Each structure stands twice: as structure tokens, then as C-alpha cells.
Amino acid sequence: MRKILIVEDDCALCQELKFLLDNAGYLGMILEDFEHAKDEILLTNPDLILLDICIPYMNGELLLRELRKETQIPIIMLTSLSNESDEVLSMSFGADDYICKPYNPTLLLLRIEAVLKRVYPQTISYTYHNLILLPERGILKCKDESLILTKNEMLIFKYLIIHQGKIVSREDIIMDLWDSEEFVDDNTLTVNMSRLRQKLKNFGYEKAIETRKGLGYILL
Numbered sequence: 001m002r003k004i005l006i007v008e009d010d011c012a013l014c015q016e017l018k019f020l021l022d023n024a025g026y027l028g029m030i031l032e033d034f035e036h037a038k039d040e041i042l043l044t045n046p047d048l049i050l051l052d053i054c055i056p057y058m059n060g061e062l063l064l065r066e067l068r069k070e071t072q073i074p075i076i077m078l079t080s081l082s083n084e085s086d087e088v089l090s091m092s093f094g095a096d097d098y099i100c101k102p103y104n105p106t107l108l109l110l111r112i113e114a115v116l117k118r119v120y121p122q123t124i125s126y127t128y129h130n131l132i133l134l135p136e137r138g139i140l141k142c143k144d145e146s147l148i149l150t151k152n153e154m155l156i157f158k159y160l161i162i163h164q165g166k167i168v169s170r171e172d173i174i175m176d177l178w179d180s181e182e183f184v185d186d187n188t189l190t191v192n193m194s195r196l197r198q199k200l201k202n203f204g205y206e207k208a209i210e211t212r213k214g215l216g217y218i219l220l
Contacts, residue, residue, distance in 0.1 A: 005046035068094040169216035
């Protein structure tokens, strides 16, 4: 769960933001100590900061500049001032985005999501026992060893993992590959399934994929 720290001195707005973030699947946190804001932020180490420009003790833009000397935590500036110079200054100091109050909740969540995806790109993986499939790299890993899968082998194994324990027909797999813009006929599927089984055998999973006659395949 991503931690998002709210640096805003309006208590009502803080609670509103926290409620919005918590309901969107984030962990909303509120900064309490503005006098030692930079130290508290670094100690909290959030995944993203919502930073208001008008805060006690130190202007939000100056706090942003000080934070950028020590951390690259993504920061979205919040302001009630529709001032182009503030936006330019905030971005020049290293802000990742800028949004004016009163903000649109949906727009704010979309901005947060976009910044998080840009800063923390996720590598999607699938697990089967002690094997890890990394589709973006076309690699099947087992501890410190790895095997390269072809695109079709990777797509077939991913489909089987997603439906592990269930029988999937040859037609289901072929349609899934077609949706991935891969042309696969019945013979091509047989060849790729055979190659995938051999690679799983190399990792000690010789009987991982079982053929159910007349029905299809099942990943045990």
C-alpha cells in the first residue's frame, strides 16, 4: 500500500484528503509538526507528498526546494492560488505536478496515479510454486537460474497460471493468443506446449501441465 503524506494546515481539508486517499486504496498520512516539516517528512519516508504552498513556518515552495536537496520523493503541489508564476516556480524547484484548489477529487486521484506509475514502474510477475514468470522480460526464474521463453510460451504459461487448477481448452488458449495478436493454429499450440513442458522439466516440473483428453490442459 502506497503511503501519501498530506502537508496542509487546513484540518478540515486534511481529513477530507485522508478520507479520499484511504478510500482509493492508499494510506493517507497527515503531517502534524510544521516547525520541523522537512525532518518529519524524511523520517516518515512517504511514497508521495501532497504539499500545500501556504503552510506555517516555511513556504511550501521553499520546503520543496529543501526536500529536493535530500530526496526525490514525488511531490504534487496544492495551492488555492491560480497563479502561473507559482506553478512555474514549483516545477522549477522539482515538483512532479501541480493542482489548484478547490480540486476535483477524481482529477487529483488521476494525477496521483500518473505520478506514482511514472516514478515507481511496476514489474508484473506471476508465481507458480517457486517459479516466477516475468512476462515483460520473457523470463522464467527459479531462484538464481532463469530460462528465456518465446512470446507464445510465455503467453501460454501465463494463461495456465491465471487459471491454475482448472481445465482450459485448446480453444481457450488459442483465443487468448489471438487476443494478444499472435496467430496460433492447433499445430502451433501443440509445438509451443511441448517446448514449454520441456523448459518446465528443466526446473524439475516435468508433470506440471497435464493433458485431459478431449478437454484440454490443467496446470497442477
